[in-house]
Amino acid sequence: MTMSKRYFLELSYKGTHYHGWQIQNNAISVQEVLEKSLETYFRHPVGIMGSGRTDTGVHASMQVCHFDTDAALDYQRFLRAINGILPKDIAISGIREVRSDAHARFDAVKRSYIYRVILQKSPFLEDFAWMNYFQPNVDLMNQAARILLKHEDFECFSKVHTEVKHFRCKIIHASWEQKDGELQFHITANRFLRGMVRAIVGTLMDVGLGRKTAEDLEQIIVSKDRKKAGKSAPAKGLFFSKIEYPADIYLD
Template identity: 70%
Template sequence: MEKIKRYFLELSYKGTKYHGWQIQNNAFSVQECIESALSTYFRSPITVMGSGRTDTGVHAKMQVCHFDLADDIDYGKFLKAINGILPIDISIMSIRQVTPNAHARFDAVSRSYVYRIIFQKNPFLDGLAWHSYFIPDLEKMNLAAETLLKHDDFECFSKVHTEVKHFRCDIKSCSWEQKDGELLFHITANRFLRGMVRAIVGTLMEVGLGKKAPEDMEKIILSKDRSNAGKSAPARGLFLSRIIYPEKIYLD
């Protein structure tokens, strides 16, 4: 009997044309596209498990998923062939064998997102950034963002009616920076709730534009009420940027 091996795929994608990561009825997802390509290459049904969901229109500079296979894989041949099968807006960056029980979702130590905001129309960033017509106060937004580090219950930033056991997240870092004419929001945590980053960005932008005060962030978080937070920022500016795993799970 052949021993089943588990592999981690690191991939990136432009999420514009997809209804998020996860497979769903009557909508084309990134996961479905990946599984179709793998099944074609290996000539047998392959299912993958991702590190987590991304919503419709959200992008990933780094997403990770795992799948099982009895065969050894020629990595060089595989990467060239699978990227030839996949559409131009999805790319497999690397493949590594991991321990049999390694899990793309549950073994992730941290996840990072970047949100991009531009202030001038740019055809080369179409669908890849939020074009804001108003320039916010960066200092006020960073002051409000610091409040996030003092709390761990973020129900106020979660989509309603979501099936989670709790709303606790350990936010390790979060800050805004201005770079090359763009405004970038960086945030890292052990986990994120559905819609959480976009809700945070939307709320912080309201602070930056004077619609809310930096001290309002504390009240919003303690209220645990999504209606008290700001409107969600558009999906097109959000990128899943990095996922960290323990080195001990890798076998090569």
Template identity: 65%
Template sequence: MEGKKRYFLELSYKGTPFHGWQIQQNALTVQEVIEKALSLYFRREISIMGSGRTDTGVHATMQVCHFDLADQVPNGNFLKGINALLPREIAIHSIRPVREDAHARFDAERRSYFYRIIFRKDPFLDELAWLCFHRPDMDLMNQACEILMKHEDFECFSKVKTEVNHFRCQIFSAHWEQKDNQLLFHITANRFLRGMVRAIVGTLMEIGNGTRPLSSLEEIILSKDRNKAGKAAPAKGLFLSQIEYPAQLYLD
């Protein structure tokens, strides 16, 4: 595209009404809604590339995507205008010019997620958390996190039908914390496999609830067998929360 300029959008969304991030036939997705809004705003067809996919019902407090423009520069009214075209479940927070070869997916160095569990019914968090009535052993689950970070191959936590060349991920941090009446799981890695975080949460909760011994985690990981790990935690408690890029990508 001659004279094109590339931009990164930072956005957030509530995933409840969407069938995930990526465009699908006969299903409403976040990517589709944003592309339609951008195309309407700029009066030309716009395609976006996200930092990664999120599954049906998964949320994002921070997602990043890139798109290209030719012979147009977003003005100071862009954020107001584009948000007016989007549903209340999606918000664009910033637009930043980046290098022409910058890529929202391939240039991301770290990605972070958190998972929220609540222990009493809360009408304000019903679509944003997994409701459990038994409090697990958080110390035991944090010991499990230490085991996780010693490994790199997480095929056992990946959805079976996935198009990847390998199952290696570098986990930089993983831990659980108690916050008021919530239990939060935080994890940061260079990349994540499809369904990986929810599978980890489900497995660690089984360890914390005493239905699976801590010693079994090493065996599960080495088995590379998804059937050996626990049931995936519900999608509604999962949030993509941070994407980190090299500073030199940005032009502002």
């Protein structure tokens, strides 16, 4: 009897035409399309588990999922074939064998996002950035972003009625940079709540435009009240950009 092996897939996708990562009723998702493509390749149903959810319209320059199969895999042949089956807005860039108990979601130690803001209209970036005509104060936004590192309960930035046991996240890095005519917000944490990054971006933008202060941000976090934080930034500017695992999880 052939033993089943577990693999991590590394992929990227343009989220514009998908209702997020996770399979759901009456809406097309990245997970659904990928599972159907794997079923076409292997000629039997294949379930996958992603490292984390992304919401409707959010992109991923790096996402990871795992699946099990007892089929012998030639990596290069598999990558060519599966990318030929997938639509043009989803791409698999790598496959690695991992321990049989490895888990794409639960074994992740760090996750990173990038949020992009453009300050003038661009036909080429329309689907990939939030267009904002007003130049915010980046120094003020970075002062406020540093406050995030002092806290661990971010209920104020979470979508309401979400199914989580707690709202604690350890943010390791949060900063804005301005380059090539756009603003980029970089944030890394051990975990994120649903809608958290977009709510943080919207609130920090309020600080940069003088609508809120860094002191207001501190009070918002302590309040745990989503209504006191800023509006969520548009989904199209958000990219799931990196995920990290312990080195001993890989077998190749």
